[in-house]
Amino acid sequence: MSSKDKNLSLHSEKSIQEIGKKQFAIVVAEWNEEVTEALYKGAYEKLTEYGAKKENIHRYDVPGSFELTLAAQWAAQKPEIDAIICLGCVIQGETRHFDFICDAVAQGITNVNLRHNKPVIFGVLTPENQQQALDRAGGKHGNKGDEAAITAIKMLGLHTTIL
Ligand code: DLZ
Secondary structure (H helix, E strand, O other): OOHHHHHHHHHHHHHHHHHHHOOEEEEEEOOOHHHHHHHHHHHHHHHHHOOOOHHHEEEEEEOOHHHHHHHHHHHHOOOOOOEEEEEEEOOHHHOOOHHHHHHHHHHHHHHHHHHHOOOEEEEEEOOOOHHHHHHOEEEOOEEHHHHHHHHHHHHHHHHHHHO
16 A cells, blocks of 8 residues: 555545445547557456446557547546546657647546536646656556556545535
8 A cells, every 4th residue: 555545544444345336437539549558447446446336447549649638528427427537648759739638638527527416537648758658557656547546436535514
């Protein structure tokens, strides 16, 4: 258990017991597939580790990170979905569109959170190169997919605590 996972059990012990009843959507961008598959694996395994049922984890693939927002919105429209995790990787060196894509996705995901009043997690890597991405997708800097799953669980717990 990492220090971040420990924070999770301190933060929302009660909600962890509820995870088995929750339904998750994971939206995965196909661009930089090696990275996003590793992010997905991390997120999926972390959710199941904390009690999510496999049949309650729904995967939706989109072409690129730009499309994450709309697919997240479609998932958020489904009443049975409790939280959405968006996974992508936009590599700076590969695209002049870098800033446009990152800004659009960050703003778009924020909008979906607020419009649908559900946690929509920003699990998009924005590294300078592929090695930096791999380092953060199960490499020496951990797996941001794991962190995205933990963030989703924490937000569901916070929702239970506040409301
Ligand atoms: C077009 C494009 C480029 C150049 N680079 C990336 C990238 O590094 N990561 C990513 O997820 N998507 C990229 N895309 C695709 C866009 O996200 C989007 O799919 C297209 O612009 C079509 O809307």
